[in-house]
Amino acid sequence: MKENKEITTVLNDLIKINVDRITGYEKAINDLDSSEVMLKTLFSQVSEDSVDIKGQLAEQVIALGGEPSNERTLPGAIYQTWMDVKATFSGHDTGSTLEACEFGEDAAQKAYQAAIKASTDFPADIKHMISSQKNLLKMSHDLIRTQRDQHKEMAS
Template sequence: METNENLVEVLNDLVRINNDRIDGYEKAIKETEDIDVDLKGIFQKMANESRENVTELSAEIASLGGEVATGTTNSGKIYRVWMDIKATFTGHDRASVLESCEYGEDAAQEAYDDALATDTDLPVNIRQIITDQKAELLESHNLIKKYRDLHQAVN
């Protein structure tokens, strides 16, 4: 039973980082200027991506007999990153918002790396889910980085 508890905790850590990511991008959508319609669409896509991740992770947690984490958390280095990002959106320019988002995406990658490196035995199907979600989040990270680099090149 301890293995299931440990596995549930690993998956709940990923639920939390995705919840933090959703909150961060929803805040970004609200704070982004009307002229940044392109960013609003990207931020909405990324929030939805994390919603899908949470749904998939929640199903695995339930199948293990665990309770799904709700909300976000202020504890732990990874989660604080998104909390800090949410606080930086107000009054910042496009470049700052993109840099903050990239930093948050780095934190999400770190959370997934930690999950894959855990001492807890990860069944093949769960390892595949984590790997697939990490790859999808890496694409989002690279898109944010591309927008940041393009913005820096133009200015």
């Protein structure tokens, strides 16, 4: 069984990736044209999912005697790949926003995969929580990818 500090470090890294998802989707919502109601709704739901996930992770960190992270810019082994997303949000058109969101979802999947790999000796309930969250984020990833592909088809 892993030490609580090791577990809380992994969970805090996942909190950071979710804080970055929340921030990224809020930016995406603001960058989209007001006519993009469906995408704004989707992005809002994805952001809300991350708020819920962040809460679940924070509860576990507290239960293990740790302090949940609220930061998004400190280096962390798992969430580091998300940082590149910020640079891709320079464009404000729908296509580039969707591509940036998909890139961020790819980074989140990688972070969760790393967390699953690190969690082999974690308690079963924590492993299950991480796996369930990864699956939820995978559904978001697939929705974003579908929207991106549809947007590309319409733009061609």
